[in-house]
Amino acid sequence: QVQLVESGGGLVQAGGSLRLSCAASGGTFSTKFVRWFRQAPGKEREFVANVDWSGEVTSYADSVKGRFTISRDNAKNMVYLQMNTLKPEDTAVYYCAVGQTWGQGTQVTVSS
Numbered sequence: 001q002v003q004l005v006e007s008g009g010g011l012v013q014a015g016g017s018l019r020l021s022c023a024a025s026g027g028t029f030s031t032k033f034v035r036w037f038r039q040a041p042g043k044e045r046e047f048v049a050n051v052d053w054s055g056e057v058t059s060y061a062d063s064v065k066g067r068f069t070i071s072r073d074n075a076k077n078m079v080y081l082q083m084n085t086l087k088p089e090d091t092a093v094y095y096c097a098v099g100q101t102w103g104q105g106t107q108v109t110v111s112s
Contacts, residue, residue, distance in 0.1 A: 002027035002098045009094060009106030012086055020081040020106060022096030029098065030074035036081050038092035038108075048094070049081060064090075086110045 008020040022034065035050040049060045049070040058070050069082040079096055086108075093105040 004103035006103040006106040009108045011109045017084045022079040024077040032098045034079045038094045040092040088112045
């Protein structure tokens, strides 16, 4: 079974950038769809982006389209979320997921 560990979160000013990483171990990661979600305080977890096994097919939530880019490196068992032009409303814990397997999350805080 795949295990996932997110990293790269932190505190950034509005307009700044962060790159989140999702490291996978075990299982057959390279054949799996990978998704990023986020959960802000007091809100439900929401979809952010996903990428197919090849890295060629991606989709995004409307709220991040044009600002975030999801990518993967199957040779390294990694998935990335490049986040640009960050806004305070992007503040949340970000999670990567493969099927029903989730990482522990990484906190992103955007100050105004």
